[in-house]
Amino acid sequence: MKAPESFAQAVNPNIPSAKEEAQQQPQEEFDIIRKTEIPVLALDKQYENWKVADLLKPCYTNFQYVDTDDPIQTRRYFEFILTDTGSLTIEHKLKDKNDSDSIEYSKFTISKVISPFQWNVDHLHIPMILSEEHRPQVYNYYNYEQAWYNFLYVRPNTHTWFVKYSEQFARSIIPRWFYDWWKRFGGNELTMPRSFKKHYEAFQIEQGISTLPEHIKLCKYYVNKRISYIISWSFDITEVHRIKHLSKTIKIKGWIPKDKKQKMKQASTSCRTGSTKSKADLKKKLLQALNRLDEADPLKIQELLDTISSSTSDNGDMLDPQGMAQAYLDNDLR
Known part of the structure; x- marks a missing residue:
């Protein structure tokens, strides 16, 4: 049996763990x-x-x-x-x-x-x-x-x-x-x-x-x-x-909150293209783009941001792809 993560979960095993609760949150x-x-x-x-x-x-x-x-x-x-x-x-x-x-x-x-x-x-x-x-x-x-x-x-x-x-x-x-x-x-x-x-x-x-x-x-x-x-x-x-x-x-x-149908559509597209990039990989690519801002293609950066936005809740500057990328990398705006 899985060990309870908290006293409340020990009293009531039906209470979701912190990880399960985070997974249940809408994107x-x-x-x-x-x-x-x-x-x-x-x-x-x-x-x-x-x-x-x-x-x-x-x-x-x-x-x-x-x-x-x-x-x-x-x-x-x-x-x-x-x-x-x-x-x-x-x-x-x-x-x-x-x-x-x-x-x-x-x-x-x-x-x-x-x-x-x-x-x-x-x-x-x-x-x-x-x-x-x-x-x-x-x-x-x-x-x-x-x-x-x-x-x-x-x-x-x-x-x-x-x-x-x-x-x-x-x-x-x-x-x-x-x-x-x-x-x-x-x-x-x-x-x-x-x-x-x-x-x-x-x-x-x-x-x-x-x-x-x-x-x-x-x-x-x-x-x-x-x-x-x-x-x-x-x-x-x-x-x-x-x-x-x-x-x-x-x-x-x-x-x-992200529309569920849109979420399913994106998941289906992801399966067809074999896209299984992790958030860490995306951040690495964003950092590489930021290190060469003069040559970076804003459209490419925006594509990365569109992908990463489904797995983060950071509040970035959506007007400027480079500025928003920096906000994601900082991961703490307050």
Whole structure:
């Protein structure tokens, strides 16, 4: 008879061992879910079947997808406000280093969110001057709040933001208005890695926040534990109270339970190809690729990551295959 691994298992042999419990846990994969739909334009009956591209023309010009009544307040203007105030650190990966608009993907780290009571001047309407040359050249606190809701809209469908938090922000008090931003753009329990999800309830009890609205609890937990995720977005036709709208759909990517059918399909493919590589072998290949980053083929690295993601729950940077590979190798992001 197999010796029990714990007192509890000795009392009840039906309790699974730690190894058996780990094997029973569902696998995770980095995937996308729809988070929020933001109505932009209510559609009259005769426009309900129009293509999205045609509906965009009266709403946005010159690929500026911000929601403002001032056409010279561009996405870059709002980004400048957030970097000028030290609220965000932003990194853009450019396809062409000589073209600042050729953004492939981006990352931002939240350093602080300024409340109205922390604003640098006496009145929230008083203009402040941007350090970057731009038209308009000034902004006030209300523009600052607007900036949080508008800097994200680089490009629909194909652009992504990787979200991170500074240690400073993780220890700071979150202004209450920011929870509304989180409700639109923040992570949720579905995209929370399993290693964090199992401690979420205990965190609520420790912090005394169990009765708060879910999006507020999630915001506090993600920020405190510095859990990263990815934001993307698209334009879609949605229905609100039986009226169709042109809407912005906010999507987020994170670790979610793997679909069983997909898991079986991958297992079948693995059998046919004779792929029985261990995680250690995959890590070795990733390390070799990292040692020659200049020559490494990102697609090859991504193939390795796709394989390894079915056997790990580490929370890596999915935007940058090389950066994500390093996260897997470090095996400890916190």
